[in-house]
Amino acid sequence: MNDGRLAGLLAIDVILIAIAAWLALALLGLVFLRQRAMAARVLFPLGAAVGLLLGTGALWGLASGPQVAVLAIGLPGLPFHLRLDSLAAFFLALLGFASAGISLYTGGYLRADDDTPPGLFAFGYLLFLASMAMVLLAADAYAFMVMWEVMALASFFLVIANHRSAETRSAGFLYLLIAHLGAIAILLCFGVIAVKAGDYSFAAMARGHLSPFWASAAFLLALLGFGAKAGVLPLHVWLPEAHPAAPTPVSALMSGLMLKTAIYGLLRVSLDLLHQPQWWWGALLLALGLATALYGVIFSTAQTDMKRLLAYSSIENVGLIFAGAGLALLFRAYGMDGLAALALTAALYQAASHAFFKSLLFLVTGSVLHATGQRNLGHLGGLIRTMPWVAWLAFIGVLASAGLPPLSGFVGEWLLLQSFLFTPGLPNGFLNMLIPVVAAVIVLVSALAGYAMVKFFGVVFLGQPREASLADARDARLLERAGLVWLAALSVALGLVPTLVIQAIDPVTRLLVGAGLGAAVAKQPWWLLVPTSVERASYGPAVFLVGGLAASAIAALLVHRLYHARLRRAAAWDCGHPWQTARMQDSAEGLGQPIRQIFEPFFRMRRELPDAFDASPHYRVEIEDHFWHGLYLPIARAVEFLARQAGRLQQGRIAVYLLYSFLTLLVLLLLVGR
């Protein structure tokens, strides 16, 4: 392996082969349009294998240096420039490995009663994967924007796969609208940078020097554009609508992976293309990220629909990732590269663990939905008895998502908090004072995430079934299980060996901020994570797990040895209340009640409470986003108003239209004549 070739192939070649394979499989989907068995048994499992290939290639690319390729597709004289550097390779690895699990699952997930033919679904799905990979590989603004649009359109058609319901169509429309708002902003951002650089390739753009004003303009446009895709406040509204509408594997792909392409884009623009960040960019990103995280987690605790709950939880996670990235920008702006590397590592770790555990949780909701036909938490319960596989795998996802040790979510939060504790070194007194408050918000968010996850798992899988029909819910099928097991295993692995993962992230932070944690981490044994020095902080998740398991096992052993360990089954006691029904359990609304009460200003609530003497009491509470009524509906009304005003021009008489042409001509002549 002298020049990074293996059997004559570079890492980028392997990745391109994988993308081509995805496209070929997508075309096969069009050929076998209505053959479900073909899609389920061949296309999706093969797609999963290709995902593994892509992930492996990306890991290899992460270790070797940057590689370039030129694809002669597109317009004549305008080829696609592709480049595999460590940032792209990291996100490609996430894409490959997470999509492998999701594709495997999808093979078992397809059902006969879907609106979209299975072949067409497979086509859209694989095209979506390929376009995401190409977005990550793109090395010029042209290829990036084309692939970004392909990605947006492919995902739009996947979201409206069940297009017979009006709700789905309107959710899809909202998604498309916000996606295109974002795309325009990204295009403008690239335009600003490219005009100054004189070329639209990323390499030239990174070399160009922008005045602080134009650099800031480009950054703000990038924030708007990628923020819309990632679901940052106030552009988050499409997420909770699109996720429940989309078929489950699509939700998992969008939440687990597509959001990451937005993170990738933001990092690419703010740290690579605009290589001289200003401190207020970081502060803005940090503030926006924290607001998003807090907003997302509070709403997720109040939801009663499984997928909406997870969608809001994704908003929370994206907020935390943005906060980490913002902190990295802040440190970078002050030239504190080591700390920037720590914060960036935290953000990337969050991104990686979120890709796996959130995909896992979304897929779990798909299994529950297929087994019970219910998405509403109020009609679920007790599924751990009928669907043990799904339930226990969901348990892993829930612990990871709640940020509990020793699973993957905790490592990201741990690193993020560590980097916050270092901030008092910043040469800006005002920021130094605010940063502790920021740390307080982060810990509040992670504690609330625990609440939301307990609610999700407890209501869906524990307790008594809230509907009689749940008793014959069937567990996931083999392929579904395999996909879930793969994602759960990665969530556990990411939690247990943070040292190896951080060493893999090291080239990325070296590329973006010029420093990395790899060397410090490599000095310690693999089971002990030490980002800076042992005196400062250390965390050994593997030791943790072994210690905890040993303590539990020894306790169990001793209890069973020393005492008789007899067990008897009986009816639940419940303080001696003789009549217990499943309706007496806390409902999803009930579990949301304390949050609604404490964080009341966050919600726009409409309540109907029963009177004390009602014969048939009804309780109703509706929760809405303030942003709908405060921002989106006024804009929609304004647009409608303007459209109506513009509509007055249309008189329907040809003479009037000729007059318009004449006037236009006159104005143009005036302009040209001057």
Added chain:
Amino acid sequence: MNPFGLLAQSFAVLLALTLAPLLKGWIDMWRAWLGNRSAPGLLQPYRVLHKLFHKESVLADTASPLFRLAPYAVFGCVLLACAIVPTLSTDLPFAPAADAIALVGLLALARVFMALAAMDIGTAFGSLGARREMLVGFLAEPALLIVLFNASLITGSTSLASIVETLAHQQFAIHPSLAFAGIAFALVSLAENARIPVDNPATHLELTMIHEALLLEYSGRHLALMEWAASLKLFAYAGIGLALFFPWGIAQAQSPAAMLAALPLLGLKLAIGGLALALVETLSAKMRLFRVPEFLATAFLLAVLGLLVHSLLGD
């Protein structure tokens, strides 16, 4: 890891296991005396544990494996937490495996297990208790973490062992931020250990119970483990409090003599702390549940105020 370190670590764990019920007995005894009742005796918690272990466990029909797993998981988590907190010595082989943040995470893990187990049976009280426990948790957990951050900012480390070593070596200096953190910590530990202004461990009153509602369906050995875990958690909190605010006297080298010397001092500190807790519990009245968020928000804000004071005043 040398054999002595391993021995010292096992000694610390065994000490926590044995001292934790004793601490509970001590507090209960004082509570009884201060309430003008005759006390059950210092060793009562051991007798209760012994009795519960001997009893047969009655398991609800609807219980899933998670319900049976939870007591062991909770016990393991809390015991691990006790092993991490430097009560006797800062130089223990297990200490680097987890810092203050991981410790809080570990306690949160135990809480999640308890809440899920309570929801598992599907009774009205179980899920009620779970909801309340998580309510207390999501407010108390950040407050505790911020308290620990106060100490971290002073000492420049999140490792508990380093915090103790730095604080104990300093000249006797009052850090204003630690004063805020101290009050916040006191409030948090009252809430987290189901003590009186927040919860009353001695009653099963439907309207107010939190901790007991979680344990309603447990019996026999499972209940014993849960009770033991609760007293271990109290011990761990006492350990954290002593480490942050009274770090003097904790051994800092791996020598049996230093550890043995630290032992009586630890006993004295725990005795005083337990007495103070009993006093607080006797003097205050149980709050309404709706007031608990305010109580904990106060703790949270005090701790954040401590951080602000630190960054305003510097070291």
